[in-house]
Amino acid sequence: MYKTAFIIFFVLFSAAVFLQGGNHRQITVEKIWDEEIFRPETIEKAKSMNDGLRYSLIEDETEINIYEYETDDFLETIFSTQNILHVEDDEPVKIDDYHFNDDETMLLIATETMPIYRRSRESVFYIWDIDAGELTLLVEGDKQRLATFSPCGSMIAFVRNNNIYVKDIASGEINAVTDDGVYNEIINGNTDWVYEEEFAFTQGFFWSPDSEKIAFYKFDESHVKEFVMMKYGELYPEEYRFKYPKAGEDNAIVTIHIYDFNTGETIPVDTGEEKDQYIPRIKWTKDPEKLSVQRMNRHQNRLEILLADAATGETELLYKEDNLYYIDITDDLTFLDDNEHFVITGEKDGFNHIYLYDMDGLLVRQITKGEWDVTGFLGIDPENEIIYYTSREESPFTNHLYSIGLNGKNKHRLSEEEGFNVPSFSKGHKFFINRNSTINTPPKYTIHRACGEPVKVRQDNQELDSLTNEFGYVPVEFFSFTTSEDIELNGWMIKPDDFDPEKEYPLLMYVYGGPGSQTVLDRWNAFNGAWFQMLTQKGYVVVSVDNRGTGSRGEEFKKMTYLRLGKYETIDQTEAAKYLASLDYVDSGRIGIFGWSYGGYLSTLCLAKGNDIFSMAIAIAPVTTWRFYDTIYTERFMRTPQENPDGYDDNSPINHVDSIIGDYLIVHGTADDNVHYQHTIEMADALIEADVDFEMMIYPDHNHSIMGGNARLHLYRLMTDFILRTL
Numbered sequence: 001m002y003k004t005a006f007i008i009f010f011v012l013f014s015a016a017v018f019l020q021g022g023n024h025r026q027i028t029v030e031k032i033w034d035e036e037i038f039r040p041e042t043i044e045k046a047k048s049m050n051d052g053l054r055y056s057l058i059e060d061e062t063e064i065n066i067y068e069y070e071t072d073d074f075l076e077t078i079f080s081t082q083n084i085l086h087v088e089d090d091e092p093v094k095i096d097d098y099h100f101n102d103d104e105t106m107l108l109i110a111t112e113t114m115p116i117y118r119r120s121r122e123s124v125f126y127i128w129d130i131d132a133g134e135l136t137l138l139v140e141g142d143k144q145r146l147a148t149f150s151p152c153g154s155m156i157a158f159v160r161n162n163n164i165y166v167k168d169i170a171s172g173e174i175n176a177v178t179d180d181g182v183y184n185e186i187i188n189g190n191t192d193w194v195y196e197e198e199f200a201f202t203q204g205f206f207w208s209p210d211s212e213k214i215a216f217y218k219f220d221e222s223h224v225k226e227f228v229m230m231k232y233g234e235l236y237p238e239e240y241r242f243k244y245p246k247a248g249e250d251n252a253i254v255t256i257h258i259y260d261f262n263t264g265e266t267i268p269v270d271t272g273e274e275k276d277q278y279i280p281r282i283k284w285t286k287d288p289e290k291l292s293v294q295r296m297n298r299h300q301n302r303l304e305i306l307l308a309d310a311a312t313g314e315t316e317l318l319y320k321e322d323n324l325y326y327i328d329i330t331d332d333l334t335f336l337d338d339n340e341h342f343v344i345t346g347e348k349d350g351f352n353h354i355y356l357y358d359m360d361g362l363l364v365r366q367i368t369k370g371e372w373d374v375t376g377f378l379g380i381d382p383e384n385e386i387i388y389y390t391s392r393e394e395s396p397f398t399n400h401l402y403s404i405g406l407n408g409k410n411k412h413r414l415s416e417e418e419g420f421n422v423p424s425f426s427k428g429h430k431f432f433i434n435r436n437s438t439i440n441t442p443p444k445y446t447i448h449r450a451c452g453e454p455v456k457v458r459q460d461n462q463e464l465d466s467l468t469n470e471f472g473y474v475p476v477e478f479f480s481f482t483t484s485e486d487i488e489l490n491g492w493m494i495k496p497d498d499f500d501p502e503k504e505y506p507l508l509m510y511v512y513g514g515p516g517s518q519t520v521l522d523r524w525n526a527f528n529g530a531w532f533q534m535l536t537q538k539g540y541v542v543v544s545v546d547n548r549g550t551g552s553r554g555e556e557f558k559k560m561t562y563l564r565l566g567k568y569e570t571i572d573q574t575e576a577a578k579y580l581a582s583l584d585y586v587d588s589g590r591i592g593i594f595g596w597s598y599g600g601y602l603s604t605l606c607l608a609k610g611n612d613i614f615s616m617a618i619a620i621a622p623v624t625t626w627r628f629y630d631t632i633y634t635e636r637f638m639r640t641p642q643e644n645p646d647g648y649d650d651n652s653p654i655n656h657v658d659s660i661i662g663d664y665l666i667v668h669g670t671a672d673d674n675v676h677y678q679h680t681i682e683m684a685d686a687l688i689e690a691d692v693d694f695e696m697m698i699y700p701d702h703n704h705s706i707m708g709g710n711a712r713l714h715l716y717r718l719m720t721d722f723i724l725r726t727l
Contacts, residue, residue, distance in 0.1 A: 024472025024497070027534035029720055033713040038468070038530040040442045040461045043433065045097060050104055052428035061094040064107070069431040069447055072456045079107055079128050096123060101153035105130055106169070108138070108147050108156065117193060117673055118704075120202045121145065125158070127169065138167065139174060145190060146203045152211040157189075164189035164205055164216055164259075177205075177214060177259045177266075184226065184243055187219040192252050194245055195219075197674060198632035199280045199329055210288040213310055214259045215269075217279070221252035229671055232700045242673065247627060247634040247648075248641040254279050256293055258310050267313040271295055271306065278632070280329040286339045292318065294333070300326045300636045305333070318361045321346060325559040326636045328516065332377040343367075343387070345377055347555045354389060356406065367408045373552050375399055380406070381429040381450070388414075388425060388432075388450075396490060396552040397478065397522040401434070401452070414452030417444075420523035425450070433458065437524035439476045439492060441465065472497050473533050478520070483575045490520045491545035491576065496536045499585070506590035506727045507580055508535060510544040511606070513569045514598035515637055516551040516558055519544045531716060535723065543580060547572035547602075563644055565626060565637055566651030569602050574610035581613060592616035592663075592727045594719070597675055597704065598623065600666075601653065604683075607664055608656035616663040616726045618719055621675045621704050624683040625652035628676060654683050657690045663726035664694040667715065669702030695722065 031037050044058040049066070054075065056066050064079040081092040096113040100106070107130065110123035125138035125147045138147060138156065147158040156167045162181025167174045178188040189205040196202050204217035227244040230237045245251045256269040256279060271279060271293060281294040291308040293315065305319035321327060332345040332354075341358050348355070349366070352373040356364040367387060368374055376390040378401075385406040390399050401415040401423045415421040419438035426432065429450050437443040442461040448454050474497050480490045496505065510532070512519050525532075532542040547569040549561035561568050573593065581588035593614055595603035600622025607617035626634050626648050627641055641648045649655055664687075668680035680696070687694050697718055699706050706715055 024537075025470055027471050027530060027537060029531070029534070029713060029716040032527055032530045032534070033716055038464065038526055040464050040524065040526055041459050042443070043445050043459060046424065046433055047098075047100075048426035048431075049100075050102075050427055052426040052430040055426065055433070056098075056100075058095050058098070062092045064095065064098055064109075069426060070455065072447055072458060078130060079109065081111075096121075099147075099149065101149040102151050103153055106149070106153065108149060110147070112143070114143070117196055119196050119200065120190065123147075127156070139165075146205070148203070148205075148207065150207050150211040151209055155211065157205060157207065157214060159189040159205070162187050162190075164214070166214075166261075177216070178218075184241065185220070185222040187217075187221065187252075189216050191217065192219045192221050192224075193242060193673065194251070194630045194632050195254075195280075198630065198636075199278070201281075206282060206284060208284055208288040208291075208310065209286065212261055212288065214261075215282055215284065215291050215310075216257055216259065217282070218255045218257055219252040220255075224250055224252055227673075227676060229673070229677070231671070240671075244673075244676075245631045247629060247631055247638070249631065251276065251278075251298075251631055256282055256291075256308070258291065258308070258313065260310075267311070269293060269306075269308045269313045270315045281331070281333065283333060283335075285335045285342075286337060292333070292335070294329070296327070296329070298631075298635065299639060300632075303327045303329075318359070319344070319357065320361075321348070323347070325555075325562045330377075334377070334380060336380065337382045343377070343380065345374055350555045352555075354387060354404075365408055367404060367406065368411075369408075371554065373554065375552070378423065378425055379429060386429070388423075388429065390421065390423070392552040395522075396518070396546075397520060399521075399523075401432075403450075412452075414448070414450075416452065416454070417446075418522070420521060423448075431455070438522050439478075439524065439529075440473075442468070442524050442526075468533075471533070472537065474499075474536055476529075478522075481576070481579045483572060483579075485571075487548060487572070489545055489547065489572055489576060491543055492520055494532055494536050494542045495585075496539055496541070501585050503585060504587040505539060505541045505585055507541045507543060507577075507586050507592070508532075508723060508727065509573065509577060509580075509591070509593040510542065510599070511547075511573055511593055511595040511602050512597070512599040513547045513550060513573065513595070513602045515549050515561060515565075517598070518546055518550050518552060520546040520550075531720075534720075538724065540723070540727070541580075541586060543576075545573065545576040547576075561637065563638055563647045564651065565647070566601065566605050570605045570609050570651070573602060573606050574613060577606075577610060577613045588613075590615060590727050592618070592723065594618040594620075595622070596620040604653040604660075604664070604666070605651060605656065607662050608653060608659040611659050611661050614662055616723075618665045618667070618722060620667045620706070620715075621669065621672055622653070622666065622679060622683070623675055624654040624679040625649075627652070628679055628682075654686050657683070657686045657692055660687070660690075660692050660694075663722075664692075665697070665719070665722045666694060667697045667699070667706070667718070669699040669704065669706050669711075671701045672704045674704040 046057040062081045066075040093111045097110040099108045107128040109126045113121050113123040122143040122145050127136045144158040144160045164177040181188045221243040224243040226241045229240045258267045278296040283292045289310045293306040295304045301323045303321045306315040307318045308315045334343045354367040372393040374391045378388040399420045404411040417436040422435040423432040442464045444460045445458040447456045476492050580586050593603045600619035603617040604619045607614050670677050
């Protein structure tokens with residue numbers, strides 16, 4: 001009898017757990033981060049072929065297959081690692097990336113790739129001769145970086161140990177373009193840490209269109225101060241030292257050079273006498289004798305484009321732009337095939353738009369106009385003189401594809417699906433593959449003709465969509481409110497499935513809030529989105545609000561935090577919390593805030609400066625003083641500490657620990673090369689000296705993402721437990 005009763009109780013209890021929260025399965029951190037059942041399917045490394053009618057992609061991590069845009073029919077497998085490349089366990093090597101040469105007769109295949117920092121990688125590269133069916137190793141020995149075919153297809157340039165090398169494919173001969181590269185001293189052909197992180201590129205060499213020259217970056221970082229991180233796991237931990245220029249400190253001296261294969265000479269490019277400056281981009285024009293060089297002052301509010309003579313290195317000014325605040329660097333500079341014009345984007349009228357100039361640097365016309373931002377320049381169809389771009393014209397939440405004539409006329413919206421669209425065009429702009437999602441629907445990949453006409457659904461993530469229904473995802477709702485300063489702010493909210501407006505619920509706010517960023521987008525959020533849904537199943541309301549300083553609302557809204565990072569963002573997040581607390585269904589005594597990186601900076605500031613409204617905060621890898629962060633990012637928004645000491649100190653959380661009275665969890669990885677572990681150590685020291693209680697978790701040898709191994713699962717279980725205990 002006892003056994004029967006126990007079984008009945010167990011079945012009923014299990015059913016109750018299963019059905020809790022609206023007759024749906026329960027989301028857990030294990031399902032999110034261990035099983036990863038909410039990860040959407042994607043299309044891996046899809047690339048257009050030259051004819052613009054076919055595309056290639058990686059499948060099963062071991063094959064490169066060719067498909068037709070028009071029908072999406074499979075055509076052929078162009079390369080497979082099956083029975084060709086094997087590692088010690090006899091498993092096929094995974095294809096990490098690939099590149100065709102210009103006539104598509106050869107492939108460069110990256111394998112065994114290891115990350116260095118956020119964007120940099122080193123790999124073992126192979127050359128696959130498609131017609132001959134022959135596979136050869138690019139080079140023996142250490143791994144290589146940035147292997148790139150010459151336009152003529154007969155050579156491959158790559159970087160190893162801070163030097164540039166070129167391999168002649170036919171002869172196998174390898175020659176050094178540079179020989180002075182030394183770790184932590186001289187870098188050739190790739191970028192230093194701060195350029196990689198803040199100017200968002202790593203490749204520092206570029207073939208001329210005729211394959212006769214290579215233009216390259218040289219970084220002299222010998223005088224830049226080192227940052228030291230400890231690597232654990234051994235009897236004696238090892239030091240890892242790398243050059244990291246902090247705000248107000250010395251940057252690397254950056255120079256541009258052109259190597260001529262015909263003469264064997266290296267020509268320095270004249271970038272002016274000032275060495276304390278940035279060169280955020282170089283790019284060949286359509287003329288192989290002309291290299292464009294973008295030059296920017298250290299304050300980053302003046303951008304100049306120089307035209308360099310490839311034979312002499314002499315330069316002349318092509319374009320100049322000044323800004324009261326700062327200028328964002330993009331890859332939107334495009335030289336037209338007529339060799340007489342170029343297109344560039346900028347915020348000259350207060351919003352980001354597309355402009356046409358001639359090669360004398362004279363403005364021909366502003367192509368797009370309106371009180372909305374262009375978010376992506378996707379290229380030009382020169383035959384039909386059509387520009388393709390994405391913008392936030394519909395709303396700051398959505399992203400749509402448009403076409404417009406080079407003359408600024410005949411604008412058309414090409415993306416039919418509502419929400420957030422990320423298109424990728426074929427060569428010749430005949431077709432595009434679009435990734436569309438909304439905040440409530442997973443990504444869908446579709447093929448379209450250039451006019452926007454749909455061809456076929458490539459991947460609809462229907463299984464994930466069904467799974468979210470099975471687990472009882474509740475709709476995310478957008479809202480807006482007006483602050484006491486008459487500023488309208490946008491947000492989203494998720495309520496429990498069994499929401500009762502007569503009840504009071506604890507509230508968790510999610511923040512990032514950094515310059516130009518957005519969390520309030522009509523776009524699918526795979527992992528944090530699943531976790532937020534899990535919290536609603538546990539009875540929480542979850543909200544995110546974009547404060548002043550965030551993007552897609554024009555320059556004035558984005559740049560008003562200039563010289564005062566943290567001040568207005570904290571005011572806005574606090575006002576958002578007070579507005580939400582005024583709602584009948586929010587428990588004003590249980591409002592918490594969570595953020596990562598810049599979001600951790602703001603969540604900490606909110607707990608200190610908004611201690612009358614926030615009772616809890618979680619800060620993951622937070623900046624605790626801008627004095628510890630890098631030159632390019634920090635000075636772009638704050639200038640140097642020497643020029644703006646109050647701006648640095650007035651809103652640094654480390655200076656406001658006395659005001660923290662709520663529950664506080666701070667988390668950091670010891671191998672964070674971006675926001676250094678130092679931020680949390682110094683914050684902890686200040687909290688201890690102020691006799692403020694807090695909780696702290698350290699992830700050994702993990703970087704800024706705290707990803708890999710069991711770390712993410714452990715972290716989100718930790719945060720969930722903290723929320724359940726304190727909120």
